[in-house]
Amino acid sequence: xxxxxxxxxxxxxxxxxxxxxxxxxxxxxxxxxxxxxxxxxxxxxxxxxxxxxxxxxxxxxxxxxxxxxxxxxxxxxxxxxxxxxxxxxxxxxxxxxxxxxxxxxxxxxxxxxxxxxxxxxxxxxxxxxxxxxxxxxxxxxxxxxxxxxxxxxxxxxxxxxxxxxxxxxxxxxxxxxxxxxxxxxxxxxxxxxxxxxxxxxxxxxxxxxxxxxxxxxxxxxxxxxxxxxxxxxxxxxxxxxxxxxxxxxxxxxxxxxxxxxxxxxxxxxxxxxxxxxxxxxxxxxxxxxxxxxxxxxxxxxxxxxxxxxxxxxxxxxxxxxxxxxxxxxxxxxxxxxxxxxxxxxxxxxxxxxxxxxxxxxxxxxxxxxxxxxxxxxxxxxxxxxxxxxxxxxxxxxxxxxxxxxxxxxxxxxxxxxxxxxxxxxxxxxx
Ligand code: SF4
Numbered sequence: 001x002x003x004x005x006x007x008x009x010x011x012x013x014x015x016x017x018x019x020x021x022x023x024x025x026x027x028x029x030x031x032x033x034x035x036x037x038x039x040x041x042x043x044x045x046x047x048x049x050x051x052x053x054x055x056x057x058x059x060x061x062x063x064x065x066x067x068x069x070x071x072x073x074x075x076x077x078x079x080x081x082x083x084x085x086x087x088x089x090x091x092x093x094x095x096x097x098x099x100x101x102x103x104x105x106x107x108x109x110x111x112x113x114x115x116x117x118x119x120x121x122x123x124x125x126x127x128x129x130x131x132x133x134x135x136x137x138x139x140x141x142x143x144x145x146x147x148x149x150x151x152x153x154x155x156x157x158x159x160x161x162x163x164x165x166x167x168x169x170x171x172x173x174x175x176x177x178x179x180x181x182x183x184x185x186x187x188x189x190x191x192x193x194x195x196x197x198x199x200x201x202x203x204x205x206x207x208x209x210x211x212x213x214x215x216x217x218x219x220x221x222x223x224x225x226x227x228x229x230x231x232x233x234x235x236x237x238x239x240x241x242x243x244x245x246x247x248x249x250x251x252x253x254x255x256x257x258x259x260x261x262x263x264x265x266x267x268x269x270x271x272x273x274x275x276x277x278x279x280x281x282x283x284x285x286x287x288x289x290x291x292x293x294x295x296x297x298x299x300x301x302x303x304x305x306x307x308x309x310x311x312x313x314x315x316x317x318x319x320x321x322x323x324x325x326x327x328x329x330x331x332x333x334x335x336x337x338x339x340x341x342x343x344x345x346x347x348x349x350x351x352x353x354x355x356x357x358x359x360x361x362x363x364x365x366x367x368x369x370x371x372x373x374x375x376x377x378x379x380x381x382x383x384x385x386x387x388x389x390x391x392x393x394x395x396x397x398x399x400x401x402x403x404x405x406x407x408x409x410x411x412x413x414x415x416x417x418x419x420x421x422x423x424x425x426x427x428x429x430x
Contacts, residue, residue, distance in 0.1 A: 022342040028070035072317035072344030079322025089138035089350035090131030098144025100228035103297035111153040138387040145190035174203040186387035205388040208251030244279025253286025257304035284325040317344030390416025
């Protein structure tokens with residue numbers, strides 16, 4: 001499949017010839033240095049990159065970027081074809097209180113700022129039902145990290161409503177959404193213990209925690225995670241590994257541009273790959289770019305440019321291999337997001353027709369019809385998926401609790417995507 005746009009149309013649509021340049025790369029190996037050929041060649045021949053070869057990619061020159069993207073695209077085509085997925089969702093910020101302070105975050109609130117400490121169960125259901133009417137299939141619960149450990153107000157709210165912890169309340173509302181609507185919960189509440197995940201897995205088809213970065217250096221004084229113990233790599237990795245032991249389809253990823261080096265990015269991707277090789281549970285890897293927000297400690301910190309993100313996406317695909325699901329959130333690169341299709345991604349993540357991205361409220365998601373058009377223009381087919389990837393529905397035993405299997409089956413087509421396909425959302429059948 002090739003782009004259905006001419007070069008002139010590509011340039012007119014995106015105001016840049018970057019996509020044309022990416023589309024015009026023929027043989028990726030031709031333009032790479034010998035050092036990079038040594039790294040990329042085996043990947044294209046089907047061998048997983050060694051850690052040493054992965055680190056070689058850090059030395060790539062700017063004029064090798066298009067070839068790296070092409071090599072990554074070839075790998076993606078091999079494992080995923082030209083199907084690109086997204087998850088139609090509602091975003092439910094169950095609480096924006098948080099015990100931590102990340103230097104770039106505008107999501108967190110103190111009790112004094114918060115219009116309410118927690119969403120009530122009625123409010124949760126209202127959002128979920130509105131999403132149901134729009135054909136959404138995912139209820140994404142994103143929330144601050146264990147606010148009851150910092151704020152007596154949070155502890156008191158939970159006590160009054162009959163819960164000990166925020167995660168106990170998450171368990172309750174997840175079950176409520178499952179019982180009262182057709183949506184499937186995906187919990188993203190930060191670090192979790194084994195006991196907490198064992199409970200949540202019965203009512204969440206998948207869960208997630210961003211690794212962000214493997215470097216402890218970012219948690220040192222003056223770093224973005226100095227005041228965020230839950231972002232210590234050891235704590236994040238423990239949650240990721242526990243999910244693996246419990247066979248929970250799991251979402252993770254890296255956040256780029258927060259002061260890490262390229263080597264630390266590569267090491268983070270290698271750490272994710274290593275956990276997946278050990279447990280087989282990493283259902284998707286998000287490559288998220290830092291956005292500088294006003295009134296944060298990092299408001300003047302430079303944001304990563306498009307080429308930086310392209311490089312990271314391509315390197316992620318080369319490290320993670322053809323079968324991985326690699327995602328870039330399109331709302332964080334509003335103008336140029338389609339170009340990441342040409343660097344090896346195969347997923348756009350959760351897209352909501354009715355709720356904002358509370359973590360990046362300044363960045364609206366594209367309309368599903370627009371996302372579909374942009375995806376098709378570059379020769380790909382957009383397909384709605386559940387919050388659990390098709391890869392975990394058939395042939396992988398033990399990843400879905402018995403209680404959810406029938407439900408998930410009734411919602412999916414023979415390929416594991418949402419029944420009815422993109423036509424449910426854009427008014428035509430693919
Ligand atoms: S990014 Fe998450 S953990 Fe960090 S302060 Fe914000 S809500 Fe808390």
